[in-house]
Amino acid sequence: MPDSGRGGGRGEKTIALQAMKGAGEKIAVLTCYDYPTAVWQEEAGVDVIFVADSVGTNMLGYGDEREVTMEDMIHHLKAVRRGVKHTYLLADMPFGSCDTPDAAVENALRFVDLGADGVKLEGYKVEAFEALALRGVDTWAHLGLNPQIHHKRRLKARTALAAARVVKRARSLQEAGASFLVLELIPEEVGDLVTRRLTIPTIGIAAGRLTDGQVLVVTDVLGMGDREFRHVTRYTDFSVDGREALRRYVADVREGRFPGERHVGHLSAEERASLESGVMEEE
Numbered sequence: 125m126p127d128s129g130r131g132g133g134r135g136e137k138t139i140a141l142q143a144m145k146g147a148g149e150k151i152a153v154l155t156c157y158d159y160p161t162a163v164w165q166e167e168a169g170v171d172v173i174f175v176a177d178s179v180g181t182n183m184l185g186y187g188d189e190r191e192v193t194m195e196d197m198i199h200h201l202k203a204v205r206r207g208v209k210h211t212y213l214l215a216d217m218p219f220g221s222c223d224t225p226d227a228a229v230e231n232a233l234r235f236v237d238l239g240a241d242g243v244k245l246e247g248y249k250v251e252a253f254e255a256l257a258l259r260g261v262d263t264w265a266h267l268g269l270n271p272q273i274h275h276k277r278r279l280k281a282r283t284a285l286a287a288a289r290v291v292k293r294a295r296s297l298q299e300a301g302a303s304f305l306v307l308e309l310i311p312e313e314v315g316d317l318v319t320r321r322l323t324i325p326t327i328g329i330a331a332g333r334l335t336d337g338q339v340l341v342v343t344d345v346l347g348m349g350d351r352e353f354r355h356v357t358r359y360t361d362f363s364v365d366g367r368e369a370l371r372r373y374v375a376d377v378r379e380g381r382f383p384g385e386r387h388v389g390h391l392s393a394e395e396r397a398s399l400e401s402g403v404m405e406e407e
């Protein structure tokens with residue numbers, strides 16, 4: 125049974141993650157879109173495995189997050205769920221799924237019923253957060269750059285006034301019941317200020333070093349995409365290694381190096397002799 129906190133107070137996983145803020149322990153979050161990567165992430169000790177709507181641009185070949193549907197999210201959530209045994213599982217509410225508080229509740233409960241421990245909503249949707257809190261659904265807010273809303277990827281909260289608005293909105297969303305806040309593409313100073321003004325943990329992506337945790341897109345961490353981002357460290361270069369592996373496979377098939385002796389099964393000497401002595405004609 126997922127530990128979503130549904131039907132009452134916060135779940136144990138949420139309480140444990142929130143306690144990390146008080147203890148000064150950083151929270152490591154990664155996006156995840158499929159079963160094998162979910163298994164790797166849990167083995168690596170990732171604190172929150174996040175089925176994000178960036179599945180659209182990173183896995184489905186869409187041009188924009190806004191093309192992602194509830195059905196896309198459900199398909200990937202189910203795959204990731206099969207690979208996660210005990211880690212907090214977060215699901216992203218896709219574009220258009222939270223336009224009213226009722227829609228937010230209906231769609232979020234579909235994710236919770238499939239095993240999500242919490243859901244993340246973009247935008248300043250105070251009433252949706254309140255409605256979800258009333259149903260006991262654990263929620264994550266998301267301020268700064270919101271890819272579902274902002275078309276250009278540029279630094280947010282660059283002025284004191286804009287920074288103060290982020291702090292104010294963050295506090296209202298916390299008040300409305302949000303358990304966590306993702307902060308995206310804002311100056312480090314603003315990430316720090318919001319983090320100090322909230323009791324709930326903040327998780328940053330391109331938001332500096334001083335948030336309570338960090339989230340990155342797993343395909344960026346594994347170096348699968350061709351684009352480089354300033355806020356990312358590519359911990360491996362799978363786009364190079366993966367392409368090279370595929371080229372070697374094609375060459376091996378064409379040149380008869382694959383399959384080799386170790387890949388094949390054989391008839392016993394007796395069966396082979398029988399086959400060659402005409403058993404086929406008897407049939």
Ligand code: KIV
Binds near residue numbers: 155179216306329
């Ligand atoms: O969809 C996404 O990748 C996100 C980021 C904040 C990690 O929401």
